[in-house]
Amino acid sequence: MDIDFSLYLVTGRELLPPGKDFYETLEQALQGGVTVVQIREKSLDTAEFLEICQRSKSICDRYNVPLLVNDRVDIALAVGANGVHVGQTDMPIAIARKLLPPNTVIGTSCNNVEEVKKALSDGADYIGIGAVWATKTKTLDKPVIGVRNVGAMLEVLDGTSVQAVAIGGIKSKNLLRTLYGSVSRTNHSLDGVAVVSEIMTSDNPKEAAAYLRNILREFQSGSSIQLGLCTQPNTHTSESITREIVGLMVLMKKISPLIHQITNNVVIAQSANTTISIGASPIMATSAQEMSDLSHICDALLVNIGTLTQDAYLGMLEAGVCMNAKRKPIVFDPVGVGATAFRKSAVDDLLNTWQASVIKGNAGELAALSGITEVESKGVDSVGTGFKDPVTFIRNLAKRERCIIALTGKTDYVSDGKSVAILKNGHQYLGEITGSGCITGSCIAAYCALASRLSESKPLKEDKLVRGDVFVGTISGILLLNVAAEIAAARDDVRGPGTFFPALLDELANLTPQVVSERVRVELA
Ligand SMILES: Nc1ncnc2c1ncn2[C@@H]1O[C@H](COP(=O)(O)OP(=O)(O)OP(=O)(O)O)[C@@H](O)[C@H]1O
Numbered sequence: 001m002d003i004d005f006s007l008y009l010v011t012g013r014e015l016l017p018p019g020k021d022f023y024e025t026l027e028q029a030l031q032g033g034v035t036v037v038q039i040r041e042k043s044l045d046t047a048e049f050l051e052i053c054q055r056s057k058s059i060c061d062r063y064n065v066p067l068l069v070n071d072r073v074d075i076a077l078a079v080g081a082n083g084v085h086v087g088q089t090d091m092p093i094a095i096a097r098k099l100l101p102p103n104t105v106i107g108t109s110c111n112n113v114e115e116v117k118k119a120l121s122d123g124a125d126y127i128g129i130g131a132v133w134a135t136k137t138k139t140l141d142k143p144v145i146g147v148r149n150v151g152a153m154l155e156v157l158d159g160t161s162v163q164a165v166a167i168g169g170i171k172s173k174n175l176l177r178t179l180y181g182s183v184s185r186t187n188h189s190l191d192g193v194a195v196v197s198e199i200m201t202s203d204n205p206k207e208a209a210a211y212l213r214n215i216l217r218e219f220q221s222g223s224s225i226q227l228g229l230c231t232q233p234n235t236h237t238s239e240s241i242t243r244e245i246v247g248l249m250v251l252m253k254k255i256s257p258l259i260h261q262i263t264n265n266v267v268i269a270q271s272a273n274t275t276i277s278i279g280a281s282p283i284m285a286t287s288a289q290e291m292s293d294l295s296h297i298c299d300a301l302l303v304n305i306g307t308l309t310q311d312a313y314l315g316m317l318e319a320g321v322c323m324n325a326k327r328k329p330i331v332f333d334p335v336g337v338g339a340t341a342f343r344k345s346a347v348d349d350l351l352n353t354w355q356a357s358v359i360k361g362n363a364g365e366l367a368a369l370s371g372i373t374e375v376e377s378k379g380v381d382s383v384g385t386g387f388k389d390p391v392t393f394i395r396n397l398a399k400r401e402r403c404i405i406a407l408t409g410k411t412d413y414v415s416d417g418k419s420v421a422i423l424k425n426g427h428q429y430l431g432e433i434t435g436s437g438c439i440t441g442s443c444i445a446a447y448c449a450l451a452s453r454l455s456e457s458k459p460l461k462e463d464k465l466v467r468g469d470v471f472v473g474t475i476s477g478i479l480l481l482n483v484a485a486e487i488a489a490a491r492d493d494v495r496g497p498g499t500f501f502p503a504l505l506d507e508l509a510n511l512t513p514q515v516v517s518e519r520v521r522v523e524l525a
């Protein structure tokens with residue numbers, strides 16, 4: 001039978017609020033829009049489990065919603081369930097298939113690519129990919145997968161009719177992140193999500209289910225190719241981008257967005273001053289306790305891990321979640337990610353927890369982030385001349401990370417997964433001072449914030465993770481810094497990197513639209 005896996009409720013009576021009846025919760029969840037139910041009960045004797053499944057089946061039948069039984073093939077058979085869900089250590093799929101009537105749906109749990117391949121060869125109809133997030137409802141004996149690793153598992157299902165749901169810690173607050181992050185490079189997305197506690201623990205399961213279903217509907221009606229960003233892929237030209245940059249520039253000083261920056265202690269003052277010179281306002285803050293308040297008043301967030309500490313890491317986790325909730329841009333700079341295991345694991349956790357709008361880095365950092373060795377790093381610096389084919393590299397990375405990627409260096413590249421902008425402004429002095437990449441991040445955040453502010457009056461569909469055209473915002477931030485660098489470097493009073501930086505701040509503050517439109521060098525690939 002065909003099952004709509006969109007909102008898959010997995011039950012668990014132990015989670016019910018005090019005094020709430022299980023069957024009442026089930027019925028209300030169905031009224032809210034649950035599309036399939038799995039009855040999962042831990043440590044119940046057969047008679048009791050059978051009775052729960054029987055009564056649940058008749059309730060589900062009234063709503064025309066299929067019922068699946070966890071683990072127990074005999075009980076599924078006894079109640080005429082629509083399917084069973086068997087774990088990796090339960091009855092093998094082939095044997096369950098023999099025992100159950102034709103058309104019974106059989107699903108299994110997968111934690112990695114190998115298990116997905118096995119589920120395919122065993123003949124599963126659907127797979128539950130989990131645990132995607134850490135969860136309190138189940139003791140985990142396998143690693144948490146993380147949203148960014150689901151895509152590789154979905155890719156194994158390309159060309160098959162096997163459906164996939166994500167499971168483990170999924171709630172309304174991380175649902176969009178889960179849906180948008182769990183997409184393969186081939187654009188294979190989830191067929192649904194399994195939810196346990198948000199519905200089972202609710203006093204109002206109908207409302208809880210309806211809220212989740214609404215977000216799912218918006219996602220399913222949108223185009224997952226667009227990464228959840230409000231960009232307009234493939235409609236740009238070099239001329240249109242130049243016009244947009246100049247248009248944004250004129251508005252920057254008028255609107256002066258507020259940019260929250262969690263950055264490294266090498267460049268704090270440098271970054272705050274650059275932000276002011278470009279026409280925006282900085283606030284530097286790292287404590288987790290103030291992130292919620294800051295997300296109300298700030299227009300964008302910059303997260304830079306240059307001198308990461310455990311406390312700053314906790315602040316970054318919280319800040320990103322708050323900004324995602326407000327659909328405001330997050331620019332992420334994984335400084336020196338290849339240098340230590342602490343940075344690598346922090347970057348994985350941060351990017352799994354919230355959706356960055358832009359990830360920027362030099363070639364060594366983006367290579368390390370992608371797990372490839374083509375370009376090496378020396379601490380925070382990239383070694384050598386970069387990627388052989390940077391255009392293909394960043395287009396693929398943008399598809400994998402589901403956001404804008406900016407690769408900096410002598411030439412800068414920006415991609416939204418489709419278009420790639422190649423930016424040729426700049427000066428070698430930028431490579432000769434510390435923190436030029438960090439201040440590039442501040443400029444990107446300022447222009448993404450402005451793009452986001454300008455789209456405030458437009459309606460935002462539920463399926464968009466961030467307001468504003470952050471592709472153009474990213475290009476603008478990089479180009480304006482680089483044009484100012486060219487002008488500063490050419491000044492008579494600039495004799496090397498030491499005199500260059502103050503001159504750069506001056507020239508950034510003094511840039512005019514006319515000079516920018518004459519000097520900008522942008523091409524599209
Ligand atoms: N040789 C160069 N010529 C022109 N522009 C450059 C050159 N080197 C760097 N830039 C510019 O400097 C900015 C920062 O890029 P870069 O790749 O140096 O960052 P980074 O290595 O992350 O810096 P840091 O680690 O010091 O913060 C980019 O906008 C880039 O265009």
Ligand SMILES: Cc1ncsc1CCO
Pocket residue numbers: 264266267306307335380434435436437438
């Ligand atoms: C030198 C340095 N070390 C950590 S952060 C930083 C600034 C440039 O990225």
